[in-house]
Amino acid sequence: MAKIQVLSKSVADKIAAGEVAERPSAVVKELVENAIDAGASKIDVEIKQGGISYIRITDNGCGIPQDQVETAFLRHATSKLSEIEDLYRIGTMGFRGEALASICAVSQVELITKTADGDEGVYLRLLHGEVVEKTPMACAEGTTMVVKDLFANVPARMKFLKKDSTEAGYVADLVSRIALSRPDIAFSYTCDGKEVFSTSGDGKLKNVILQIYGLDHAKALLPVDYAEDGVHISGVVGKPELARGNRTRQTLFVNGRFVKNHVLSKVAEEAFRNRMMVGKFPFFVISITLPTELVDVNVHPAKTEVKFANEKQIYDVAYHAIRNALFTQEKAEAPKVPVPPVSAAPAPKREYVNPKLVKEYLAYTIPEEKKNVSYVREDTPKAPEVILEELLEETGQKETHIIIEETPPKQEVMEEMVPVISQKKKPEIVGQVFDTYIICKTEEEMFLIDQHAAHERMRFETLKEEYFNQKKCAQLLLSPLVLNLDFREKQSVMENLTDFVRLGFEIEDFGGNAVIVQGAPIAADEAELRDLILELSDAMQEKRKHPVADFEEKALDMIACKGAIKANKRLSYPEMQDLLEKVLDMEEKGVGSCPHGRPIRIGFTKTEIEKLFKRIV
Numbered sequence: 217m218a219k220i221q222v223l224s225k226s227v228a229d230k231i232a233a234g235e236v237a238e239r240p241s242a243v244v245k246e247l248v249e250n251a252i253d254a255g256a257s258k259i260d261v262e263i264k265q266g267g268i269s270y271i272r273i274t275d276n277g278c279g280i281p282q283d284q285v286e287t288a289f290l291r292h293a294t295s296k297l298s299e300i301e302d303l304y305r306i307g308t309m310g311f312r313g314e315a316l317a318s319i320c321a322v323s324q325v326e327l328i329t330k331t332a333d334g335d336e337g338v339y340l341r342l343l344h345g346e347v348v349e350k351t352p353m354a355c356a357e358g359t360t361m362v363v364k365d366l367f368a369n370v371p372a373r374m375k376f377l378k379k380d381s382t383e384a385g386y387v388a389d390l391v392s393r394i395a396l397s398r399p400d401i402a403f404s405y406t407c408d409g410k411e412v413f414s415t416s417g418d419g420k421l422k423n424v425i426l427q428i429y430g431l432d433h434a435k436a437l438l439p440v441d442y443a444e445d446g447v448h449i450s451g452v453v454g455k456p457e458l459a460r461g462n463r464t465r466q467t468l469f470v471n472g473r474f475v476k477n478h479v480l481s482k483v484a485e486e487a488f489r490n491r492m493m494v495g496k497f498p499f500f501v502i503s504i505t506l507p508t509e510l511v512d513v514n515v516h517p518a519k520t521e522v523k524f525a526n527e528k529q530i531y532d533v534a535y536h537a538i539r540n541a542l543f544t545q546e547k548a549e550a551p552k553v554p555v556p557p558v559s560a561a562p563a564p565k566r567e568y569v570n571p572k573l574v575k576e577y578l579a580y581t582i583p584e585e586k587k588n589v590s591y592v593r594e595d596t597p598k599a600p601e602v603i604l605e606e607l608l609e610e611t612g613q614k615e616t617h618i619i620i621e622e623t624p625p626k627q628e629v630m631e632e633m634v635p636v637i638s639q640k641k642k643p644e645i646v647g648q649v650f651d652t653y654i655i656c657k658t659e660e661e662m663f664l665i666d667q668h669a670a671h672e673r674m675r676f677e678t679l680k681e682e683y684f685n686q687k688k689c690a691q692l693l694l695s696p697l698v699l700n701l702d703f704r705e706k707q708s709v710m711e712n713l714t715d716f717v718r719l720g721f722e723i724e725d726f727g728g729n730a731v732i733v734q735g736a737p738i739a740a741d742e743a744e745l746r747d748l749i750l751e752l753s754d755a756m757q758e759k760r761k762h763p764v765a766d767f768e769e770k771a772l773d774m775i776a777c778k779g780a781i782k783a784n785k786r787l788s789y790p791e792m793q794d795l796l797e798k799v800l801d802m803e804e805k806g807v808g809s810c811p812h813g814r815p816i817r818i819g820f821t822k823t824e825i826e827k828l829f830k831r832i833v
């Protein structure tokens with residue numbers, strides 16, 4: 217075995233650097249945290265080429281005294297901790313005193329800094345850990361750190377870096393998260409000479425979200441503010457419509473620090489249960505504040521994993537905080553239909569007005585002379601609210617208590633159901649159950665069709681045919697749709713434009729973080745277009761990481777699924793008839809399950825049923 221040796225300072229520094237400064241975003245994180253600790257109210261971050269060639273952080277914080285600038289770069293040099301006990305009470309971002317030492321070991325660093333009471337500032341330049349220049353310099357109060365040519369002296373580590381745009385993405389992600397954690401600090405982020413976003417520092421989280429995620433997000437936020445047993449949960453959750461197919465839009469801070477905690481994401485998702493579709497994840501920016509002794513953030517060198525002393529308690533409080541936010545909003549947004557004072561329980565659903573009951577009720581409460589008014593016009597179908605309003609107006613009542621029936625009259629659908637096909641072999645529709653399955657029968661069998669699976673498959677087949685036969689599958693939208701995205705979404709859509717075009721979309725840059733959609737594949741539902749485009753762009757990003765052979769089919773499937781008839785939707789007879797015809801058509805062509813592999817129909821033959829009822833053996 218080789219002789220045991222003490223590592224040289226340069227080797228030891230490089231190893232340590234690998235832990236603290238493993239990539240440009242980690243360097244930016246350390247430098248921005250230092251700026252925050254220095255009390256800055258304005259922090260500018262600039263990078264070039266993913267931060268590999270250039271990183272600059274400028275703050276207006278307290279600055280470093282001239283005679284201490286070299287000390288700051290020594291390992292274990294910190295102004296934030298001197299006793300080991302401090303470790304447990306630390307309220308600042310950094311405290312291990314190794315960030316600057318590590319960063320300067322693997323790059324060229326320039327520091328310009330001035331304190332409030334210093335007469336002049338100082339310029340210091342270090343190359344791979346050694347001071348090479350130090351001169352007085354006139355400058356504003358605060359600190360500028362420039363890090364150049366990261367890892368130029370550690371080629372092995374250099375190889376681990378991803379391409380510039382990916383590294384820049386990490387930096388953007390990090391800076392935006394820090395900006396979200398401190399709405400009171402004005403941040404700006406510039407990449408390759410272009411300002412990507414800037415926040416005002418006015419202390420309002422909503423304004424930071426507006427800058428980072430765009431208007432759609434800023435408009436759909438629910439405030440969270442809840443405290444219990446010394447644990448305070450604050451921030452915002454997005455209304456269910458902001459939910460996405462991955463968790464990249466979930467931001468959690470513990471005592472001001474951005475952390476990842478998988479269980480907490482789950483807690484938030486649990487709180488949203490039944491409010492959004494399976495596979496969707498809520499948007500949130502949530503901050504947990506609790507006594508520092510109860511949290512150990514230093515378990516991971518990059519300090520993004522967090523552990524709580526009493527996990528269950530924290531999760532319970534977080535769950536209630538989010539539930540509260542959701543309920544408060546739902547209560548506020550519920551339509552204000554007056555409910556009868558006596559028969560208020562069980563709480564009526566505001567879905568369907570039973571005209572007969574309304575009539576009866578009004579007949580009971582309106583003045584005698586107005587009783588000859590015809591209340592319900594059966595000839596033209598009207599929305600329940602309209603009927604109600606008209607009734608109230610006609611009868612001269614400003615406000616009344618209307619009984620609203622929970623379920624629509626069942627027979628309505630049944631009455632329409634005059635079987636049209638009566639040829640022997642062709643299946644007939646019997647009805648619809650659970651608003652999801654169509655019941656059909658022939659002379660020999662009965663079967664159920666899953667309406668969503670069937671429609672999705674049908675759309676998928678049409679799209680696939682158009683796509684692979686290069687038929688025109690784009691269709692101009694009647695009114696072009698402007699999508700306000702956030703900068704990452706925009707970037708991702710623009711990077712994948714050719715894929716979008718091939719799938720039949722016509723999308724163009726619309727300035728700022730917006731794109732304009734002029735055309736979409738024939739089958740794409742306009743109302744769901746935004747969701748669809750974002751889902752596709754997520755999938756395209758994913759595809760870059762893990763190339764998949766059948767990506768086209770997956771994408772077509774997503775388009776097919778988006779506009780397809782949903783489960784839990786009552787269908788009219790002609791709609792069911794139409795779907796049945798198409799299912800039969802598809803079956804003739806040998807297509808028998810939805811693109812996810814779920815069956816489209818299941819059934820029993822007459823004989824099978826007879827056996828089940830033990831009529832025959």
Ligand code: ADP
Binds near residue numbers: 251279310312313314
């Ligand atoms: P730590 O942050 O853990 O103390 P660092 O290596 O990150 O260690 O920084 C060392 C010291 O340099 C800090 O304790 C602080 O005193 C000083 N320092 C670093 N950056 C700044 C800054 N932007 N403004 C003022 N002081 C700074």
Ligand code: MG
Binds near residue numbers: 249250309313
């Ligand atoms: Mg630090």
